[in-house]
Amino acid sequence: MVKGVPRREYFGFSQFIFTTCILLLTFVWSLAPTLSAFKTEDASIRNEIITFTQELVGLLPQRYWIIVFECVVLMAMLFTYLGLWMYNEDVLTAPLDDMRTITDSRANVVKFASHQEFLDKYAFRESSGVMDLPITEVCRVLYEKD
Amino acid sequence: MTKPWQRLLWLKQDYPDNYTDPDFLNEVAKLQEALSEPQKTSSYAQVVIDFSLFYHRILNTGLTYVAFTLLHFYHFNPIYFTIGLTSFAFLIAIIYHYTTVQIKSSLIIIFTMLILSPVLKSLSKTTSSDSIWTISCWLTAFYVLSIFLHTDSITSTNILVANVAVLASRLESTTDVFCFLLICIEINILLPYVEQSLLARNYNLTYAITFCLDNLVAYYFVAKCLGWYYVFIFGMSAITFVLVLPRYFIYWQRNYYKSDPYLCRWDAKKPVLD
Numbered sequence: 001m002v003k004g005v006p007r008r009e010y011f012g013f014s015q016f017i018f019t020t021c022i023l024l025l026t027f028v029w030s031l032a033p034t035l036s037a038f039k040t041e042d043a044s045i046r047n048e049i050i051t052f053t054q055e056l057v058g059l060l061p062q063r064y065w066i067i068v069f070e071c072v073v074l075m076a077m078l079f080t081y082l083g084l085w086m087y088n089e090d091v092l093t094a095p096l097d098d099m100r101t102i103t104d105s106r107a108n109v110v111k112f113a114s115h116q117e118f119l120d121k122y123a124f125r126e127s128s129g130v131m132d133l134p135i136t137e138v139c140r141v142l143y144e145k146d
Numbered sequence: 147m148t149k150p151w152q153r154l155l156w157l158k159q160d161y162p163d164n165y166t167d168p169d170f171l172n173e174v175a176k177l178q179e180a181l182s183e184p185q186k187t188s189s190y191a192q193v194v195i196d197f198s199l200f201y202h203r204i205l206n207t208g209l210t211y212v213a214f215t216l217l218h219f220y221h222f223n224p225i226y227f228t229i230g231l232t233s234f235a236f237l238i239a240i241i242y243h244y245t246t247v248q249i250k251s252s253l254i255i256i257f258t259m260l261i262l263s264p265v266l267k268s269l270s271k272t273t274s275s276d277s278i279w280t281i282s283c284w285l286t287a288f289y290v291l292s293i294f295l296h297t298d299s300i301t302s303t304n305i306l307v308a309n310v311a312v313l314a315s316r317l318e319s320t321t322d323v324f325c326f327l328l329i330c331i332e333i334n335i336l337l338p339y340v341e342q343s344l345l346a347r348n349y350n351l352t353y354a355i356t357f358c359l360d361n362l363v364a365y366y367f368v369a370k371c372l373g374w375y376y377v378f379i380f381g382m383s384a385i386t387f388v389l390v391l392p393r394y395f396i397y398w399q400r401n402y403y404k405s406d407p408y409l410c411r412w413d414a415k416k417p418v419l420d
Contacts, residue, residue, distance in 0.1 A: 009188070009403060010196065013395050014294075016402070048375050058276075059283045 029060070030067050107132045115140065153411070173408055180406040181413075187399045193392035198357070199345075201388050204290055205360050206338055212367045213329045214313055217322050219371075224325035231329060235336050256328075263324040266314040278312055285309040306334050 035054055039047050060066075094100040103109065109132045112118045118137050148160050151167050216222040270278065285308055292302040310330050314323040344353045369377045404410045 009395075009399060010200075011295075012403060013398055016398065045375070052376070052379065059280050 026066060026070070029057075029063060030070060102135050103132065109134060170412060173412065177408045177412050180409045185400050185403070186406070187396045190392055190396060193395055194388060197392055197395075198388050200294070201384060202341070202357055202360065203293060203338060205364055206333060206341075207286060207290055207293075208364055209333045209337075209360065210286075210309070210330050212364060213326060213333065215367070215371060217318075217326055218316055221318065224322060224329070228325040228328055231332055235332050238340055259327050260324055263314075263320045263327065266311045266327070267317065267320055267323045268315070270312055270315040273315070275316065278316060282309055282312050285312065303335065306330065 035050050035057070039050055108130065110118075110122050110127070112121060115137065118133075119141070122131070122133060123137075123141055151159060151161050151165060153167075213224075217224055273281075285305055289302055289305040289309060292299075292305055296302060307327075310327050314326060317323050317326060341353060341356055344356065365377055365381065368380055404413060
């Protein structure tokens with residue numbers, strides 16, 4: 001570490017630059033055509049530059065692996081999303097005949113003495129907080145006439 | 147005792163959803179003040195100085211390859227150079243630190259290196275040169291990262307020795323390996339240390355001379371070995387790094403970075419998409 005340069009900003013900036021460069025490099029590198037096709041017959045500056053770039057590129061992993069890596073990451077993301085969704089649906093969600101579908105210990109059930117009081121105070125009126133109405137009373141209001 | 151509240155949505159915390167931290171209410175006035183002021187930025191000159199310090203450290207790492215090329219491609223006899231450099235290092239250690247150099251531990255390290263040199267020389271003998279150059283390049287990249295990230299740990303020295311061990315198998319003799327290891331340690335560990343102590347004691351002119359000498363050695367060598375095209379490419383990248391990148395840094399600081407402590411703590415985090 002260079003002493004006397006304790007700034008957090010430099011780390012943030014280098015992080016920003018590195019990630020941007022790696023992203024751009026990955027795009028260019030996975031899409032660019034083969035460089036040796038652009039070489040001319042006789043010696044020129046262009047050939048020098050291409051040779052230099054090829055030397056640099058030779059230090060990177062082969063292009064095949066970069067594309068494989070991209071594909072693996074993409075597919076892993078897809079499978080993770082699908083997997084999480086399925087886990088939520090099939091494992092974490094309580095089945096329909098489970099008691100937790102109706103109520104649980106966290107429920108904030110409204111309290112009332114009679115059905116009439118429920119009708120007057122809660123059934124057709126907005127409460128100021130989030131409250132749970134007992135399902136029996138709700139069913140009574142909805143389906144009693146049928 | 148309950149845990150202190152954290153401003154993170156994904157944590158399950160024992161606080162109601164509409165909890166407001168008392169710190170927020172205390173600091174909201176200062177936050178308003180920070181929001182109304184324009185973002186503070188560092189001065190260009192200071193950033194240029196800091197970036198040249200980074201550049202200098204990277205250049206020191208590059209000197210390793212100068213030493214290696216001299217030994218490997220030009221079959222340079224390293225003994226006199228190593229003796230000279232080591233004596234110079236001892237001299238500087240005595241002058242600058244006004245203390246007796248610990249002869250015993252230095253001798254132990256030198257003898258360990260002597261014993262290890264034949265091992266290092268034969269360790270990656272069977273690996274092809276192409277792989278050696280690639281591995282060495284990546285090790286150097288990790289070395290530069292470790293210098294700046296793991297300030298107080300031994301990681302960077304380990305990576306340096308790994309790099310030397312990888313390169314050592316391409317050298318001619320055990321003596322060369324020993325000298326190369328010693329030169330690398332002196333260039334990469336002692337030289338930056340001396341340069342930083344120069345800066346710490348405000349010997350700025352001496353530091354500037356060292357900086358220029360380092361540049362001179364590196365670029366003269368590149369010109370001799372690879373030609374002026376490469377000097378142009380390296381020089382332009384260095385100038386971009388030292389003079390142009392600071393401008394972009396200040397732009398970044400103004401538009402993306404939040405240096406104000408109240409702002410970092412309480413601002414609404416917005417994703418930056420451009």
